[in-house]
Amino acid sequence: MNGYVGTPTSRVDGRAKVTGAAKYAGEFTADRLVHGFVVEATIPRGRIAQLDTSEALKVAGVLDVLTHANRPSLADKDDAWKDEVAPEGSPFRPLYDDTIKFNGQPIALVVAEEWATAKFAATLVRIDYEQAEFATDLEAERGGASEMDKPHKPRGDAAGALAAAALRHEADYLIPTEHHNPMELYATTTVWEGDGKLTVYDKTQGVQNVQKFLCGVFDKKPEDIRVLSPYVGGAFGSGLRPQYQVVLATLAALALKRSVRVVLTRQQMYGLGYRPMTIERVALGAKSDGTLDAVTHEAIAVTSRYEDFARNDTGWAEQLYSSPNSSFSHKLVHLDVSTPSDMRAPGAASGVCALECAMDELAVALNLDPIELRLKCYSDRDQSENLPYTSKQLRQCYARGAEAFGWGRRDPAPRSMRDGKELVGWGMATGVWEALQMPVAVRIVLTSNGHAEVSCAASDIGTGTYTIVAQVAADALGLPIENISVRLADSTLPQAPVEGGSWMAASSAHAVLGAAEDIRQELARHAQAMPSSPLAGVDAQDIILAEGTIAKAGERGRAISIADAMRYGKLERIEKQKLNEFPEDKSHARNTHSAVFAEVKVDEELGVIRVTRVVSAVAAGRILNTKTGRSQIMGGVVWGIGMALHEETVMDHRFGRIMNANIAEYHIPVNADVHDIDVIFVDEPDTHINKLGVKGLGEIGIVGVPAAIANAVYHATGKRIRRFPITLDKLLG
Amino acid sequence: MGDVTHELPDRIPTRLVINGVSHTLDLLPWTTLLDALRDHLALTGTKKGCDHGQCGACTVLIDGRRVNSCLTLAVMKDSAEITTIEGLAKDGALHPLQQAFIDHDAFQCGYCTPGQICSAAGLLAEGRARDADQIRELMSGNL
Numbered sequence: 001m002n003g004y005v006g007t008p009t010s011r012v013d014g015r016a017k018v019t020g021a022a023k024y025a026g027e028f029t030a031d032r033l034v035h036g037f038v039v040e041a042t043i044p045r046g047r048i049a050q051l052d053t054s055e056a057l058k059v060a061g062v063l064d065v066l067t068h069a070n071r072p073s074l075a076d077k078d079d080a081w082k083d084e085v086a087p088e089g090s091p092f093r094p095l096y097d098d099t100i101k102f103n104g105q106p107i108a109l110v111v112a113e114e115w116a117t118a119k120f121a122a123t124l125v126r127i128d129y130e131q132a133e134f135a136t137d138l139e140a141e142r143g144g145a146s147e148m149d150k151p152h153k154p155r156g157d158a159a160g161a162l163a164a165a166a167l168r169h170e171a172d173y174l175i176p177t178e179h180h181n182p183m184e185l186y187a188t189t190t191v192w193e194g195d196g197k198l199t200v201y202d203k204t205q206g207v208q209n210v211q212k213f214l215c216g217v218f219d220k221k222p223e224d225i226r227v228l229s230p231y232v233g234g235a236f237g238s239g240l241r242p243q244y245q246v247v248l249a250t251l252a253a254l255a256l257k258r259s260v261r262v263v264l265t266r267q268q269m270y271g272l273g274y275r276p277m278t279i280e281r282v283a284l285g286a287k288s289d290g291t292l293d294a295v296t297h298e299a300i301a302v303t304s305r306y307e308d309f310a311r312n313d314t315g316w317a318e319q320l321y322s323s324p325n326s327s328f329s330h331k332l333v334h335l336d337v338s339t340p341s342d343m344r345a346p347g348a349a350s351g352v353c354a355l356e357c358a359m360d361e362l363a364v365a366l367n368l369d370p371i372e373l374r375l376k377c378y379s380d381r382d383q384s385e386n387l388p389y390t391s392k393q394l395r396q397c398y399a400r401g402a403e404a405f406g407w408g409r410r411d412p413a414p415r416s417m418r419d420g421k422e423l424v425g426w427g428m429a430t431g432v433w434e435a436l437q438m439p440v441a442v443r444i445v446l447t448s449n450g451h452a453e454v455s456c457a458a459s460d461i462g463t464g465t466y467t468i469v470a471q472v473a474a475d476a477l478g479l480p481i482e483n484i485s486v487r488l489a490d491s492t493l494p495q496a497p498v499e500g501g502s503w504m505a506a507s508s509a510h511a512v513l514g515a516a517e518d519i520r521q522e523l524a525r526h527a528q529a530m531p532s533s534p535l536a537g538v539d540a541q542d543i544i545l546a547e548g549t550i551a552k553a554g555e556r557g558r559a560i561s562i563a564d565a566m567r568y569g570k571l572e573r574i575e576k577q578k579l580n581e582f583p584e585d586k587s588h589a590r591n592t593h594s595a596v597f598a599e600v601k602v603d604e605e606l607g608v609i610r611v612t613r614v615v616s617a618v619a620a621g622r623i624l625n626t627k628t629g630r631s632q633i634m635g636g637v638v639w640g641i642g643m644a645l646h647e648e649t650v651m652d653h654r655f656g657r658i659m660n661a662n663i664a665e666y667h668i669p670v671n672a673d674v675h676d677i678d679v680i681f682v683d684e685p686d687t688h689i690n691k692l693g694v695k696g697l698g699e700i701g702i703v704g705v706p707a708a709i710a711n712a713v714y715h716a717t718g719k720r721i722r723r724f725p726i727t728l729d730k731l732l733g
Numbered sequence: 734m735g736d737v738t739h740e741l742p743d744r745i746p747t748r749l750v751i752n753g754v755s756h757t758l759d760l761l762p763w764t765t766l767l768d769a770l771r772d773h774l775a776l777t778g779t780k781k782g783c784d785h786g787q788c789g790a791c792t793v794l795i796d797g798r799r800v801n802s803c804l805t806l807a808v809m810k811d812s813a814e815i816t817t818i819e820g821l822a823k824d825g826a827l828h829p830l831q832q833a834f835i836d837h838d839a840f841q842c843g844y845c846t847p848g849q850i851c852s853a854a855g856l857l858a859e860g861r862a863r864d865a866d867q868i869r870e871l872m873s874g875n876l
Contacts, residue, residue, distance in 0.1 A: 014835035017843030018827065018850060020778015020818035027777035059739040115772060116763055117741065124739070183782045183790055183844040183876065233780070233844025266783045462842025631838045663876060664787040670873040672866075 004471035004481055005692070008627035012486065013231075013466045022231045025203040026187030030259035033189070034063060036252050037118035038245070038268055039108035039125045041100045044336040044656030045134035048098040048107060048127060055124040056110055061117040064256060065125065066109045066248070068095045072255050073219070074247075080216035084209045085240050085342075085498060089307030092339065094244040095251065100129065101306060102338040103657045104271030109248045111256060115263070134336040136656040138277045138302050139174075145300045145331035148308065152315040152384040156325030161294035165285025169362045173282065173354035174723040177302070177649040178275040180343055181663055184233020186272065187263040188249035196220070198253060200227045202246045205239040206498030208457050211491035213242045214250055227491040232461040237342035238273050239461065240498045270661035273341020274649060276302040278313060280354030285325075290366050290376045292323035299351060300331045304339040308332055311342070313351030316432050318384040319591055320394075321359075321377040336656055342500060344639060345699035348433055349706070353643070353724070356429035356707030361720065369412065370428050370711070371398050371595075382589035390588045391686035391693075393619035394430065397595035400680050401428070401617030405597035414718035422601040422610075425716025431594035431704030435621065435695035436503040441494035441579040442511035444473065446519055448566040448573070450548050452477055454515075455487040458496035458508050463698055464628035465504055471625060472509045472692075476516035478545035494577055502592070502696030505624055507580070509694055514578035516545075522576070523550045526569035527560045534558040582690060590689055592620040592700040596640075598708040602716045607728030611641050611673070611709055617680040621695035626681065629697050633679045636701020641669045643702070644709035645725050667725075745808050751776065752820025760807050766800075767791045769807035770817060778818035778847045782876070789875035792848040792855070793817050799855025801874075818847035821854065830854055849875045 016022040041048075053065035074096060075081060081091035094106045108125050112118035135141050162168060184203060191199040198220075204210045207227040214225050232239065249262040264272075278301040285294035299313035314328040343349070363373040378395065381388055402408065410426045411417055417424040445453045454473045460466045466486045474481040487493060496508070524543040527550040528535045535543060535550065535558060544553045551559035566574070599613040614637050623629045646667035650659045660666045686693040706724065713731070714720050721730050744759040749769065758773050767784070770776040770793070779802055782790035786804040793802045794816040821828040830850050833839070840846040852875045862868045 010835050011838060011840075013843070014838075014840075015827070017840055017846050018818075018831040018834050019822055020776070020847050022843055023777060024780075024844065026781075027771070029775060055739070058737055060737045060741045114761065115768065116761065120763075121739075183780070183788065183842065185781060185783075232842060234842040263781070266785065266787075462840075462844075464841070627838045628841075631841055635841060662785060662787060663783055664785070668876065670876060671869040672873040674869070 004474045005624055006622065009467060009471055009481065009625050011464060011467045011628060012470045024184050024231050024233050025189060025201045025229055026185065026261060026263045028189045028201040030191040033259045033261060034111055034113055034256065035115040035118050036109045036111045036248060036260055036262040037115065037122045038106045038248065038262065038264060039110065039122045040268060040271060041103060041105040041107050043100055043129050043131050044103040044136060046100045046129050046131040048100065049130045050128040051108065052126040053108065056121040059117060059121040059124065061113040062110060062121045064111045066095060066111065066252055066255060067107065068097050071095050071251055075217050075219060083213045083241050087307045087309045092306060094247050102271065102304065102336060104268065106244055106248060109252055111252050111260065134656050136335050136337055136651055137653040138333055138335065141333045141335065142279065142300055145333045148310045148330045148332055152318055152328045154327035155383065158294045158296045158325040158327040161325035162283055162285040162296065165293055166288045167286045167365055168283065169358055169365055170283035171358060171361065171722055173280045173357055175278045175280060175350040175353065176724060177277040178343065178643065178647045179270055179649050179666060180236045180238040181666065181668060182234030182236060182238060185263050185266065186243050186245050186269055187261065188246040189261040190249040190253040191259045192253045192257055197224050198250060200225060200246065200250060202227055202229055203232055203239055204229050204242065205232065205235050205459050205461055205500055207459065207489050207491040208495065209498050210242045210246060214246065217247060218250060218254065229459055229489045232459055235461045236344045237346060237500060240342050240500050243272055266663060267661040270649065270658050271338055273339065275343040275350065276309065276340035278350050280313060280351055282354050282358040284358055284362050286362055286366060290368050290373055292321055292377050294325040295321065295323045296327045297351065297355065298329045300333060302335055302337060302340060303332045304337055305334045307339040309340045311347030313347045315384060316348060316352050317355055319382050319432055319589065320379060320430055322379040322383065345433055345703045348699065348703045349643065352432060352703050353706045356704055357710050357722065360427065360711040360714065371402060371407065374398065374430060385589065387589045390590050390688040391621065391684050392591065392593060393682050393684040394593040396682045397593055397617040397619050400682055401595040401597050401615050404678055404680060405615040407597060414715055419601060422603055423716040425600045425602065425712035425714065427708045427711025427715050428595065428597045429704040429707035429711060431596055431700055433502060433592045433700040433703055435590040435592055435689060436501050437506045437582045437690060438497045438503045439579060439581045440496045440507040440511040441577060442515045443494050443575065443577040444515040444519055446477065446574045448563050448571065450479060450562055451483045452479060453485050453487060454512060455493045456496050456508060456511065457489065457491060457493040458504055459489045459499040461499055463499065463504065463632065464625060465499065465508060467628055468505055468624045469508055469512055472512045473516060476513055477519065478547055478549065495579065502698035505696045506690055506694040509624060509692055510690055511578065511580040513691065514580040515576045518576040518578055519574055520545050522574055523562060523565055527565040530560065530565065530568045533560065535560060588688055592695045594618045594700050594704055596704040596708040598712045600709060600712040600716055602713065607731040609645055609713060609726065611675065613676045615678045615680065616701065617682055618700055619682040619684040620697050620700055621684050621686045621689060622693040623681050624694060629681065630679045632697045633701035634677050637677050637705050638669050638674055640702045640705020641673060641709065643724065644706040648725050747808050747811050749807065749810060749815060750812060751815045752817060762808055764807050765803050766805040766807045766810055767802040770802065776817055776819055780844055780847055782845065789852060790845050790848040792851045792875060794851055794855055797858055799852050818851055821850065845875060
């Protein structure tokens with residue numbers, strides 16, 4: 001290893017992104033490309049009584065209008081529609097039949113020579129519905145919730161301990177529906193290659209997932225469909241499952257035997273997945289000394305009528321806070337909406353938000369500093385499985401974060417701190433996520449000029465996979481990073497799962513190490529076989545790749561250039577492909593942690609809240625790239641500001657229709673809302689989890705942030721807002 | 734297909750000067766500058782994020798001013814000097830803003846990035862931003 005891993009290396013795809021050269025799914029073109037525009041349903045439940053496309057077809061330049069009545073064949077079994085991350089249930093099938101399952105459901109695709117023509121013609125499609133009774137309001141339907149499998153076993157007698165607790169805090173926290181709103185519109189360009197063969201450029205977090213899905217849906221052989229997504233303009237979980245536009249573009253390409261592009265509008269993207277509205281009910285029972293005696297957490301979340309989407313909202317106290325008694329439950333309410341989807345730190349972003357607000361309320365009730373309460377309850381084991389952690393430097397996160405923030409200067413009394421006419425509030429919260437790792441395969445082709453191409457089907461959704469793969473490969477092969485080229489996100493490349501769950505950094509990095517080790521062994525063999533080799537007799541394990549040479553570790557004078565060794569072996573190239581699988585090990589829990597500190601300033605007359613400072617201290621094992629890693633955490637913090645103060649998808653339940661399906665009325669933080677963000681990576685050596693000690697950073701940045709801000713708002717104002725987002729009307733009300 | 738009764742309007746010959754190169758296109762009058770760039774000239778560096786002037790991803794410079802190209806009809810910009818992200822680097826050398834975005838990792842997925850950079854270039858020319866808060870405020874049209 002010669003030193004790219006762990007450094008602030010600039011993104012290797014940076015130049016492509018700042019010059020406009022990076023191409024996203026809706027930007028690939030083809031001969032005779034035509035454009036599809038989606039017509040969507042305007043009722044939440046019922047059936048299409050009549051669908052009249054005749055006027056749309058009379059528009060010059062319109063080629064076809066595809067509907068359930070005239071479409072080519074689609075698979076009729078659920079199994080074909082189930083992708084690798086589908087929840088239990090019967091997946092949605094676009095243009096399958098006349099049933100309407102949610103408002104915004106695609107019901108026709110107008111295909112025209114130009115996009116604007118298709119858009120105009122779509123306004124001429126006439127639909128008559130038979131509307132059915134529907135329900136879209138979680139709070140109104142709360143009583144109809146059904147219990148899912150419990151995420152964690154109960155321990156002890158939580159109900160009894162709660163009833164007997166010296167001090168009890170119990171409250172509902174409401175997390176609203178939130179949409180991912182990646183900047184890139186969902187898009188697919190399906191290129192008709194002739195003979196039914198298709199090349200599909202799709203906005204997705206998993207090209208092989210989409211490829212298998214399309215083969216099932218359209219009854220195609222694997223070699224007939226190739227899926228690529230070299231650049232993805234954000235996804236955050238919304239692109240884990242294949243989205244309907246990939247089905248529609250491919251359907252139209254097969255119907256017309258032409259290349260077709262379908263780009264959704266921003267409004268239509270509100271018909272895709274979302275973070276489900278969830279009522280998080282948390283109850284904490286404490287002894288008077290501030291130790292916990294009982295924790296219960298119940299989540300009641302929205303799902304569709306056709307799939308059971310549920311994530312781990314409620315189990316996180318098992319990892320964070322020691323308590324002899326605990327119980328958890330997750331319930332679903334089935335409504336006439338589309339199925340929710342994973343969205344950055346699914347489960348944890350919502351559930352930990354509630355838990356951390358509740359802990360703050362308990363600290364106030366106990367008259368304890370919020371950090372002190374957390375340290376009193378600190379758990380060195382995952383209580384649910386009674387396991388130690390591979391590493392857990394959360395104490396250091398609290399200490400380093402508090403120091404950087406200046407927490408020691410906090411006056412604990414609400415409304416006690418001011419800056420001019422603004423109230424100042426300081427709040428904190430804990431974050432936690434999983435450190436998952438998955439099987440990934442990588443191919444390395446080393447050429448005798450000392451250049452290596454590293455390839456893998458994994459996606460880079462802005463997370464920095466291109467860059468960390470190049471860094472790890474450069475170190476493992478002993479080459480400058482400029483000599484490494486990385487190819488990703490092509491379904492014909494070596495196997496990778498969807499990019500999600502924060503597992504891709506550790507998984508892809510170790511796959512690179514595996515393939516590089518095979519290259520090292522082969523180079524060592526050739527180098528040692530050379531006449532009067534300086535490496536003759538050296539134990540193969542002591543031979544390293546460094547600075548373009550094959551050398552003895554610790555004795556760099558004994559070296560042969562890679563070019564010479566390959567020439568001797570009469571090799572132009574060495575190609576190695578390796579699947580890396582992590583050994584199953586149930587002896588330890590694997591998690592990342594953070595401590596988040598937030599400062600808010602509140603103008604009490606106007607109710608305006610500004611988040612003026614955030615410190616996020618993160619313990620996530622070894623950080624492969626401190627520059628891109630910092631951006632990951634900053635992005636999570638910004639999203640946490642949105643979750644705390646801005647983001648909410650608002651439904652008009654009289655019509656079962658979203659009222660703010662655009663990014664002017666769905667509020668997210670803009671540059672003016674984002675101030676000082678300090679990211680601290682706490683040293684966390686981890687020799688147990690994997691060879692490099694890597695845990696992943698994708699999700700941990702957002703977890704805890706909304707609670708830290710909500711707790712700061714309480715500290716500033718004395719008002720506890722439990723319905724997110726904390727908007728000025730709630731503060732003034 | 735049935736009889737065509739919805740005829741399209743006449744196409745309008747339009748001269749667009751983009752990054753110093755003149756292009757003449759026959760465009761339907763409703764074609765936005767954004768769609769002209771992306772669909773007719775394959776200049777896909779300018780991004781579509783909302784098509785409603787809400788996100789700023791489509792920001793280009795027209796006669797030096799930053800403009801949402803999704804809210805601009807192409808025919809209105811006949812003969813105007815238009816600079817897109819593809820035109821900021823000169824002879825292979827990145828514009829200082831482009832280099833600064835790389836050096837400071839001021840992007841992740843990169844999709845808002847061309848608009849952010851064009852907007853920042855326009856902001857510099859406006860000379861209005863004197864401190865960090867003013868930059869934040871005046872860059873808030875770019876999500």
